[in-house]
Amino acid sequence: MKTVYVCSDTVTGIFSGIYDAWKAGKREEDCEIALRGQLEQQLFCDYVEAEETEHKAAAVEALIMKHLGAKAYHDIYHAVLSSDPKKGDAVLGTMLAAKEIPDSTRIMEHLSHPKVEKVFELCRNVFGETHSYKGFLRFCELENGVLYARIEPKNQILTCLAPHFAARLPVENWMIHDVTHKTFAVHEAGKQWVIAFGGPADEEVFKRVSDREKEYVRLWRGFCKTIAIESRTNPRCQMQHLPLRYRREMAEFCNNSH
Amino acid sequence: MRIQEALSMYDKLNILTDAAKYDVACTSSGTSRKSDGTGIGSCEQSGICHSFSADGRCISLLKILFTNECIYDCKYCVNRRSNDVVRTSFSPDEVCELTMEFYRRNYIEGLFLSSGILKSPNYTMELIYAALYRLRREYNFQGYIHVKAIPGADPELIQKLGFLADRMSVNLELPTAESLKALAPNKTRKNILTPMRLVQNRMTENRQEIQLYRNAPRFVPAGQSTQMIIGATPETDYQIIQVAESLYQKFELKRVFYSAFVHVNDDAALPAKTGEGPPLLREHRLYQADWLLRYYHFRAEELLTEENPNFNVLFDPKCNWALKHLEEFPVEVNRADYKILLRVPGIGYKSAVRIVKARRLGSLDFTDLKKIGVVLKRALYFITCNGRMMYPTRMDEDYITRNLLYAGEKLPREVTEMGYRQLSLFEGGNGYCEDGICVQ
Ligand code: SF4
Numbered sequence: 001m002k003t004v005y006v007c008s009d010t011v012t013g014i015f016s017g018i019y020d021a022w023k024a025g026k027r028e029e030d031c032e033i034a035l036r037g038q039l040e041q042q043l044f045c046d047y048v049e050a051e052e053t054e055h056k057a058a059a060v061e062a063l064i065m066k067h068l069g070a071k072a073y074h075d076i077y078h079a080v081l082s083s084d085p086k087k088g089d090a091v092l093g094t095m096l097a098a099k100e101i102p103d104s105t106r107i108m109e110h111l112s113h114p115k116v117e118k119v120f121e122l123c124r125n126v127f128g129e130t131h132s133y134k135g136f137l138r139f140c141e142l143e144n145g146v147l148y149a150r151i152e153p154k155n156q157i158l159t160c161l162a163p164h165f166a167a168r169l170p171v172e173n174w175m176i177h178d179v180t181h182k183t184f185a186v187h188e189a190g191k192q193w194v195i196a197f198g199g200p201a202d203e204e205v206f207k208r209v210s211d212r213e214k215e216y217v218r219l220w221r222g223f224c225k226t227i228a229i230e231s232r233t234n235p236r237c238q239m240q241h242l243p244l245r246y247r248r249e250m251a252e253f254c255n256n257s258h
Numbered sequence: 259m260r261i262q263e264a265l266s267m268y269d270k271l272n273i274l275t276d277a278a279k280y281d282v283a284c285t286s287s288g289t290s291r292k293s294d295g296t297g298i299g300s301c302e303q304s305g306i307c308h309s310f311s312a313d314g315r316c317i318s319l320l321k322i323l324f325t326n327e328c329i330y331d332c333k334y335c336v337n338r339r340s341n342d343v344v345r346t347s348f349s350p351d352e353v354c355e356l357t358m359e360f361y362r363r364n365y366i367e368g369l370f371l372s373s374g375i376l377k378s379p380n381y382t383m384e385l386i387y388a389a390l391y392r393l394r395r396e397y398n399f400q401g402y403i404h405v406k407a408i409p410g411a412d413p414e415l416i417q418k419l420g421f422l423a424d425r426m427s428v429n430l431e432l433p434t435a436e437s438l439k440a441l442a443p444n445k446t447r448k449n450i451l452t453p454m455r456l457v458q459n460r461m462t463e464n465r466q467e468i469q470l471y472r473n474a475p476r477f478v479p480a481g482q483s484t485q486m487i488i489g490a491t492p493e494t495d496y497q498i499i500q501v502a503e504s505l506y507q508k509f510e511l512k513r514v515f516y517s518a519f520v521h522v523n524d525d526a527a528l529p530a531k532t533g534e535g536p537p538l539l540r541e542h543r544l545y546q547a548d549w550l551l552r553y554y555h556f557r558a559e560e561l562l563t564e565e566n567p568n569f570n571v572l573f574d575p576k577c578n579w580a581l582k583h584l585e586e587f588p589v590e591v592n593r594a595d596y597k598i599l600l601r602v603p604g605i606g607y608k609s610a611v612r613i614v615k616a617r618r619l620g621s622l623d624f625t626d627l628k629k630i631g632v633v634l635k636r637a638l639y640f641i642t643c644n645g646r647m648m649y650p651t652r653m654d655e656d657y658i659t660r661n662l663l664y665a666g667e668k669l670p671r672e673v674t675e676m677g678y679r680q681l682s683l684f685e686g687g688n689g690y691c692e693d694g695i696c697v698q
Contacts, residue, residue, distance in 0.1 A: 136309070
């Protein structure tokens, strides 16, 4: 009978589920990794709750690094941040498939294997969303000088975004608020960034912007409007590159104060 | 000439953005750098788009003129001396502050500073230098800077500037010396090529310096670019891509940009207004051809000839080439050389790499190609998998042309219904894209 390992939607959770399945010596068709709260109940399956520990997660990371290599780990890590409920299963399937080929470090080239293809696709998707937000994210300056950004990503991209902004704005205090996943990346000038969950209940704090903030938003809006060449107007093309879902939090498109 | 005192920052920015917008380049690619921890700013190799304006172009840099005053009178330019427009200039500090404050808010990747010519080329370059110097040394800005070198300025000045900028460009303006004479009477070809050569030579020296001393300062690390206006003068596409090819070969330019001529002035020397808007499709075809020159190992004279000097409205330059060279097709995907794969319509840069990797692990069929990202509805006329074509096909130009058009080649609808104006310059898919230019 097929065993379904149920785990939480975190890197630790998914890697722990994979650890249990791997330990049990399952074959691809005999096991599945599913996310708690996103289960499709199937008949004739055993459901096992994975016990989630950092130790298991570290062991799986080491296993992937050793047998599949750093490049594949990079792809897998990104895939695990995806919003797709089948991601854990795709990763496990890829690891199992790697056992079957002579050079397991080349597993990501086997795109004709459906699980490998899935990991590849998820990773591309997460990577793409991260790249989009590197450009489309907007900070506003709060009263206390902190730069604050709100994003609503589909995937859990904060750990991919934070290093980028830490390298770019090392002397600033900034905070990126992932509204979808209720998480924050917080950076204090000159220090390492950290991830915080939940966060302050008082959303009002984020609405109190500094005096000059409004002026810079106005300048920026003016710039974006003026830079377009009228005789080349092309809203379809603009839409293709900058879908509406990003615009909600972009100063040049939205009307709220931050 | 109108000079207005005490313009607000908002008005200044508006005027100096409006005057800068016809410059096409807005890329922030070509160099990668992390902040050293003391200031703000970093660069990503691939560049980052921060927004898209209503014309669908990427906004990556704060693209402004230092001043829109100008002693020259180029006929195609809004800022020319003889135009009656409000004139204004930034101060170096204003440029710095705008850049810093926009950058912190993640509005931009950096600054693109160009300028009209105030008093003299040297005088203007000094001002630009002062702005960049302050931005780099006092404000400690480590993001991307693209700066225009002004023809006729002292080599000394251009050199100093190059150590502060990531990219430098000197505009070629128009494809030939005659056209330049006709439309930009104060400029000469020689005046433009001299600083271009200077930057090239200095870059070569700098590469050696860096080999010797790893920490030597970098000179224009993201390379040199240029741009020319398309459609203001009678050159053919063939002439234009030959010019581009020689700029790549002889001046080692990183990019040549093409700017569809936009009517801003009424002048007898300019082509008459037609109501069709700027020649966007032509500009697009030139960008595609430019791609083929740089990344697909095509030469200008393969793409066009004296007898057939302009690109096809219906097909991109690669497809056009393939239709004229059917004797080279079909190619066997499982064996063909990488460079041959690149020449197949429907197979982009990335797909070709993936094919070469994947076929080492077993032979590929049409389903595999689809997964890899090959656009089969175009490629199917030009390839075989294990000796078989996807459908029986006659290797006949008319037949394939008709079928490609029938299969919904992307352009005809726009060409027939709306003219070039509404044309989307951005064909999606898996080809290699840069500033939205795709070749498959
Ligand atoms: S030099 Fe010519 S192109 Fe440049 S700003 Fe002056 S008039 Fe315009």
